[in-house]
Amino acid sequence: MPPIIMILGLLFVALFVLVTVLEKYGKKRSDEELSQISRFIFPLVGIVLLAQLLYMLFR
Structure with missing residues (x-):
């Protein structure tokens, strides 16, 4: 199996586990907190x- 498929599979599994754990144990935030973060x-x-643009130009 090519290594890229293994890496993508591991990333997908890790993301799935992380999302389920955060949904179960994550802290609920109010709309005010979310608006402060999103700005x-x-x-x-x-x-x-x-x-990133400057890095690519002067690399």
Whole structure:
């Protein structure tokens, strides 16, 4: 079996286990907490994209 298929299989199993455990034992968050967290998502994604672009240009 090619190694890439084994890696993808392991990642899928790990993701499945992680999601089920987090759904069972995870803390429920209020809408206010989620809105505070979500307002940082787009700036962080932009910073990461800019950093990756600069890395690719000056590599």
